[in-house]
Amino acid sequence: MSTTNPTAPHRISRGGAAERAVDSAPLGGAFGAGLRRREDPRMLTGQGDFLDDVVPQGTCYARFVRSDQAHARIVSIDTSEASRQHDVVAVFTADDIDAAPIPLIRKPPVESGEPPEVHLLSSGTVRFVGEPIAVVIGTSPESARDGAELVVVDYEPLDVVPSLAAALADGAPAVHADFPDNVAFRVPVGGDASAVFDDAPVVVRAGLRNNRLAPVPLEPRGMIASWDVHRQTMDVWITTQRPHHTRWFISHVLDIPEHQLRVRAGDVGGAFGSKEPMYPDEGVIAFAARRLGRPVKWFADRSEDFLATTHGRDQYADLEVAATEDGRILGVRGRIDANMGAYLYPNSPGTVIGRTGPLLPQSYDIAAVELEIRGIYSNTTPIGPYRGAGRPEATYYMERLIELLADRLGLDAVDVRRRNFVRAFPHATATKLTYDSGDYEAALDVALEEVGFAELADGRASDGDTLVGVGVASYVEIGGVTPSSVAYLEGSPGLWEQAAITVHPTGRVDVGVGTCAHGQGHETAFAQIAADVLGLPYDDVVVHYGDTASAPFGFGTFGSRSGPVGGAAVRAAAIKVRDKAHGIAARRLGLEPDQVVHRDGRFSPREDVGGGLTFAEVAHAAVFDHTVLGEGEEPGLDASARFDPPDYTFSSGTHACVVAIDRATGVVRIDRYVAVDDCGTVINPIIVDGQVHGGVAQGIAQALYEDFQYDDRGQPLTGTLMDYAFPTAAQLPRFETHRVESPSPANPMGVKGAGESGAIVSTAAVANAVHDALRQVGAGPLDLPFTAPRVWHALSDVTTR
Known part of the structure; x- marks a missing residue:
């Protein structure tokens, strides 16, 4: 079955899955099928329980x-x-x-x-x-x-400190008396990179801002x-x-x-x-x-x-990259300041400590990293996790550094990426992470081919009224948060998950999980996992969550963890059910277990594939026929299991974006967006595509529209939807999705997280496309977001020089 092949080599699938949506799957074939989400009918008809x-x-x-x-x-x-x-x-x-x-x-x-x-x-x-x-x-x-x-x-x-800059200014008022410099924490990441920088032929330095967002x-x-x-x-x-x-x-x-x-x-x-x-x-x-x-x-x-409600992002990075003259990156160093707002809320520090700093190397084999991570108090709403939670910031910083380095050296930024990609796995980074699997160059190749990068790069010259830009960005996303073995990296307890399966005498199955969906499609994906292991029709499995009185204990849904951790727990519990059912079926058939096979929802004698017992017959016997129980076995087929992964999973990919900028107004329009993602083995391509679409939309919003602002007295200037801008469907392009699949060894299914990938890389892809367009007329670089007034002023500055 597809759920048991985590070491298969990577494969490439092109094109979105939406047109392949189906309502059912063959016995034992639910895993990997593009099933329509069973949650959607009640949502679309107003029957949700909010x-x-x-x-x-x-x-x-x-x-x-x-x-x-x-x-x-x-x-x-x-x-x-x-x-x-x-x-x-x-x-x-x-x-x-x-x-x-x-x-x-x-x-x-x-x-x-x-x-x-x-x-x-x-x-x-x-x-x-x-x-x-x-x-x-x-x-x-x-x-x-x-x-x-x-x-x-x-x-x-x-006195008020309404921003990072104000909080860190000389003589700034203290938000908290016990922290007179407004620094909530300082955390080193990596090691000493001074030797690398002392001998580097090329050093590029940049100050990069990640704008504050409201969820x-x-x-x-x-x-x-x-x-x-x-x-x-x-x-x-x-x-x-x-x-x-x-x-x-x-x-x-x-x-x-x-x-x-x-x-x-x-x-x-x-x-x-x-x-x-x-x-x-x-x-x-x-x-x-x-x-x-x-x-x-x-x-x-x-x-x-x-x-x-907590806001997201709001960081400023002062970073340097050291490289050879042919674009080989030797090291990265600098400081990342994260505005934490007025207080540290329960899980706020982990966003920057466990994600932004450790993930700064991204897709690249960088031997030396030296960072200082600082959390800063200010008189603003506290910062907390927001889709990607520290990873979009790291991707943006690294992808902009790649572009700036290529520009300094007069090289193609795509070639610089290829030259520095990690190629052998597992890969230990200078920031103490271990990347599990991937093929970063394959994802890049698909993205370039699908977007027509070579043709666009040759033919994107301005027509006088419009500037055309094309940008790519590669990423690595940490998922499966947070394995006990490495939880110390972000100051977190170990976060395992468990699942409990109840098998009714009719053969129908209830699956209880400790994770809690808020749009991810758990009722569908987890049912596919259990149905696949048990050889049942997908409709015979129902998933429950969100109620502490009935669902098993779990740590929840965040950090791209539900599939790799919660899904693995479902699989483990389902295997326990299947194995017990296999033993009961053998005893009912008067055979040894190795003389019975489980195929197409039946437990059959190995030499008589057409006969045997259905799962429902075995479930009935397990409850009502004590003679089929083994020594010490309890009646029924119910089972539960926990899963604590050995390490994180690491999704990856490359996205490409084409923009058109109206020179008269500064308005940026996205003409094409191509996403190539590797989330390991795919449970349901429909759900993965939907997650990518939503994440990309949010990343585009950060790049072009969203920016939560305060005045100098700390009063919010963007506290309503009349003032805080984000895009509608009319401002977004058709998303083109493709996949590279390199299974993860960190769980038995080979799955990686997919819920945040789109948001992690899309801001950087749009930024690189916008800067590519502006570079043609000598404008830029610009800070996020690339609003029409900001772009217009940059273009105006060029014409008045």
Whole structure:
């Protein structure tokens, strides 16, 4: 079966899979089939089970009073008028909250000082616009909102540091008194590269910015908590990527035993990493429900979500690359500063520490790397994981350095890439990662051929009104986060996954998983894995997740880990079921196990392939016929399994982009986009294509449109969808997808992560195409994003020289 061939050589598949979508697969052939997602019909017909659809009996509603100051001391909080409103149930401030701070779970792996505590509500000093100060509970959403308007907060304004540059300026005000230089942590990556740079014939240095992004999932954050005063239990419905971890957080913060907590995610309308951690405001909802003894519901509106949900990216890199005159890279060194916002949230440090720094070498065999990674406090919304979580930043830095080096040497950047590609696997990087498998040159070749790179490079001259540019970018993505054996690299605990399979006497199968989908297609992909191992019709397998009362413990969905880690756990559990069924079938047939074969959903005598027992017959016997059980065997075929991978997986690929720039307006139009990705063995090509499409769209958005901005007082300038731009379908091209498949040895299926790849490389591909166009008239380089005004000014500067 395809699930057991992780060492097969790489193969190339061209063309997207959307036109090959099917509704069913032959017995034992579900793995690798382009099945339509079984989740989609309920989503498309409005039958999804989203948070705002849940309204427990007796629900009251919460509205937060949030700071409108970026940095200020709270002098007083007057809640008296709000409390007097007849439809206001309660008003809570920090003085009322009896709870522990939100714990930091991914600490920097070096001594950097104890991070400031993150309390559920602020009482002394607020440090960003949107920080929660009080909560008003009303009998309706409207009464809670009206009551919140009546809470009066008196502030004493303090000096503000609204950006990386401001936080690091000489004499900058301190966001936290214990960190007078605003440096939250310093982490070295790599080793000493000074000898390489001292002897290098060529050194190229660049300052590169990664703009701040807001995640903007379709469904904002929200939570419902309901406390049963008689049973002393709490039910929680929440928009989260990690139900079991959320249960642990609530248990820790409110000192409620975990067995008294049930957390349900339901259908989650997107997350992109922003719903991975637990937030202070969510802790407040749990506290309020317990204090009031009734359900409390909070659902953020879009503007609130912009302020209070973690942002992504916002880094600045000062980097140098040392090379020979023929473009062979000898080393990279420099510093990467990451704006962490006002606080370190539970998983924020790992983004830059475990991903950006270690992945800076990308696809290239670079012997010397010397980096300093710094996390910086500022008076802005805290930064957290956002699709790619540190990897798009590393790819952008390296791919821009490749282009700048090629430009300095007068070489073709494609040739520079070829000259430096990693070619032998496993490959140990200078940053302590071990790449598992790949064929980087094959992906590059397919991308160049499909986009017609040679013809475009020769014929892209301006027609006077339009500049045409073509760019490519290669990438390596770390996935399968986070194996116990290497978790120390990003200050994380080891994150295994488990799956539990229930086999009904009819032969139907339920699969419970600890990962939690928010658009990835788990109900389809995991069913394909189990059906393939068990030789069942795909429709006979149903996947469950997102409810801590029924799903096995798991760490959640993030870091391109669900397929390589969660899927491997499903496979392991399914093998246990199959092997037990094989033994029972042999005993029922009066044969030795080696005399029975499992083929096409039947357990048959080796010499009589057409006879034997169906899986359903074996499942029935396992429950009702104790004579077929082996010594010490329990009735039934149920099984569970855990999987903790030996190492990360490393997806890779090359994307190519063609842009046209209107010289009169500076508007950048993407005419073609070709994606060639290697995510190892493919479980479902339809799902992979969809993930690539969505990721590429987000990377294009970072390159051309999105940029969350603050003024010099830390006030958000882009806090609504009227001000914060991202593309619609009309501004995106048709995505052309192709694949190279080099299976990973890090799991038995050979799969790698695919959920973030498109977002990791597309920003760099667009950037290289834009700079290729601008270079023809002597304009650039430019910082992200390449908005029309920024491009127009760059072109205008050329014409006025």
